Amino acid sequence: MHDPRFPPRVVYHKRFLLCWGLWLFLGKLGSRRALDSRFDTDGPELLANLNRLADTEQDSRPVNKTLEYFLRRSGSEPLAGLQQQCVDRLIRMKALNRARLQGDWLVLIDGSGYLVFHYKHCAHCLIQQHGEHTLYMHQVLEAKLLGPGGTVFSIATEFIDNRDAQDTPAGASAEQLKQDCELKALPRLLAKVRVVFPQLPICLGGDSLFACGPGLQAAQDYHCDYLYVFKPGRTPALWQDFQGLLQLCPDQRVELLTPQEAHHLYRWVNGLDYQDSAGRRWTFNALYCQETKKNGEHSEWAWVTPLALNRATVQEVAKGGRERWREENEGFNTQKNGGLNLEHAYSHKCWAAYYYLLQLAHLLLQLLEKGSLLRQLAQGQGKRTAVALFGSIQGMAVRLVESLRYWHWPDEAFDAAAAGKIQVRLNSS
Numbered sequence: 001m002h003d004p005r006f007p008p009r010v011v012y013h014k015r016f017l018l019c020w021g022l023w024l025f026l027g028k029l030g031s032r033r034a035l036d037s038r039f040d041t042d043g044p045e046l047l048a049n050l051n052r053l054a055d056t057e058q059d060s061r062p063v064n065k066t067l068e069y070f071l072r073r074s075g076s077e078p079l080a081g082l083q084q085q086c087v088d089r090l091i092r093m094k095a096l097n098r099a100r101l102q103g104d105w106l107v108l109i110d111g112s113g114y115l116v117f118h119y120k121h122c123a124h125c126l127i128q129q130h131g132e133h134t135l136y137m138h139q140v141l142e143a144k145l146l147g148p149g150g151t152v153f154s155i156a157t158e159f160i161d162n163r164d165a166q167d168t169p170a171g172a173s174a175e176q177l178k179q180d181c182e183l184k185a186l187p188r189l190l191a192k193v194r195v196v197f198p199q200l201p202i203c204l205g206g207d208s209l210f211a212c213g214p215g216l217q218a219a220q221d222y223h224c225d226y227l228y229v230f231k232p233g234r235t236p237a238l239w240q241d242f243q244g245l246l247q248l249c250p251d252q253r254v255e256l257l258t259p260q261e262a263h264h265l266y267r268w269v270n271g272l273d274y275q276d277s278a279g280r281r282w283t284f285n286a287l288y289c290q291e292t293k294k295n296g297e298h299s300e301w302a303w304v305t306p307l308a309l310n311r312a313t314v315q316e317v318a319k320g321g322r323e324r325w326r327e328e329n330e331g332f333n334t335q336k337n338g339g340l341n342l343e344h345a346y347s348h349k350c351w352a353a354y355y356y357l358l359q360l361a362h363l364l365l366q367l368l369e370k371g372s373l374l375r376q377l378a379q380g381q382g383k384r385t386a387v388a389l390f391g392s393i394q395g396m397a398v399r400l401v402e403s404l405r406y407w408h409w410p411d412e413a414f415d416a417a418a419a420g421k422i423q424v425r426l427n428s429s
């Protein structure tokens with residue numbers, strides 16, 4: 001007889017547990033415990049569907065602690081590698097080609113807060129004082145490859161902690177702390193990118209924080225072009241040089257009216273010289289762009305870049321620079337507010353592993369949410385977009401989880417040969 005005090009030991013295949021973990025984010029469940037409550041025995045097809053997705057034969061479901069145990073054992077690095085392999089595959093399939101800028105891949109560099117605690121969570125927390133409250137935080141610096149249709153795919157992550165802040169004076173502002181840490185983490189981030197993508201032609205898109213000696217040096221060391229935001233306040237003398245040179249070349253000017261009747265003005269200077277605070281000399285080009293919309297709304301941008309600037313290229317380069325803002329909207333914001341719950345502490349120990357799981361799920365979700373397959377389905381039902389068909393992005397996640405639990409996914413759906421003939425196109429609008 002089986003002794004009920006010692007339940008039989010179940011061994012889960014790592015593919016199954018990976019799949020289980022991905023569904024935490026694919027289904028936008030919001031917390032680890034929701035895996036237990038949402039993926040319970042009421043879903044008659046859940047186990048069969050997951051088994052076929054993972055190509056396993058489990059006969060029971062794990063609980064969220066099983067996932068935690070698995071991730072503690074496996075660590076976060078294999079998941080980071082898997083994420084990079086997925087993006088590499090998309091690049092090799094030429095699925096993302098339309099987003100290239102002068103032959104380069106635009107790789108957006110941006111930092112974000114990740115975890116915030118009200119207690120000291122580990123020996124490496126960044127510490128910030130907010131009035132009477134002390135916050136203990138972890139931050140990340142991301143390299144995200146820009147794809148077509150507003151897609152962004154993480155290709156490397158560098159976690160920032162108090163070891164990056166050791167040179168920052170204790171009384172420095174939160175913004176100063178963030179900047180110091182991000183500049184310091186940039187070379188480490190690019191080193192990771194180059195391990196996996198040694199030959200990829202890359203143009204780094206970054207904010208004005210990087211338009212300085214360390215940011216230029218990192219780009220040079222790792223063979224990257226760059227398109228860094230150029231702000232008067234960041235490098236005032238350089239900005240004055242730029243303004244002076246612009247007056248000397250009045251012909252370097254393009255004006256046009258877009259199909260939306262926005263007026264665009266481009267001005268540029270080639271061969272701007274800059275000496276950084278460490279005495280290194282740099283030469284690059286600078287581009288200024290001004291937009292006045294039909295409703296009078298006015299905005300302006302400027303960048304420094306080694307990319308060729310002339311009549312034929314300025315519009316494309318400026319468009320690439322403006323894409324940078326997408327990472328804020330499409331990347332971190334979606335991951336924080338779009339149901340993926342980025343800032344939630346999924347685990348106090350293996351938070352890095354959950355971070356990469358989230359990135360992997362976000363890659364898959366973008367192919368689903370922004371790809372042509374659901375759009376075609378929606379249009380077949382008389383709706384313009386997939387979001388319109390399902391009511392909201394969150395509604396899509398709810399339907400996806402319901403489908404996983406209650407609908408026996410047809411065997412054709414798992415036929416790799418048939419799937420190979422299906423093309424997912426990314427929306428370019």
Ligand SMILES: [Zn+2]
Nearest residue numbers: 121122124125
């Ligand atoms: Zn910590």
